[in-house]
Amino acid sequence: MVHWNLLPLPLLYLSAYFEHNRAQYYDLLLARPVLSIPDAQQMLDVSYPTAHNLIGKLTAVNILSPLSESTYGKLYAVDEILEILQ
Numbered sequence: 388m389v390h391w392n393l394l395p396l397p398l399l400y401l402s403a404y405f406e407h408n409r410a411q412y413y414d415l416l417l418a419r420p421v422l423s424i425p426d427a428q429q430m431l432d433v434s435y436p437t438a439h440n441l442i443g444k445l446t447a448v449n450i451l452s453p454l455s456e457s458t459y460g461k462l463y464a465v466d467e468i469l470e471i472l473q
Contacts, residue, residue, distance in 0.1 A: 412441070416450070420468040423460060 408431075415422070415430050422430075428438035442463055445451040451463040 412445075416445075416465045417468065420465040421454070421462055423462050 411431060415427065419426060419430070424435065424438050424442055427433075427442055428435050431438060431441070433441075442451060446453065446463065450465065452466055454462040454464050
């Protein structure tokens, strides 16, 4: 988000794995501002636990937010992108 001038400084430094694949994650979030863990798993070609962990990290830093409290089929949204698109 610093890259897009939405934040002056990073809120959190994520893992080296995330940093290494940052462009792929940003592309995913721009292409699909609403997604589920299985969507992320398929698009990133990672295991379900890895996709779950990544979505958890992005939720913790308020990049993603859950659209419901449901545990099955939960969808997550990139609120800032949805606001821009509306």
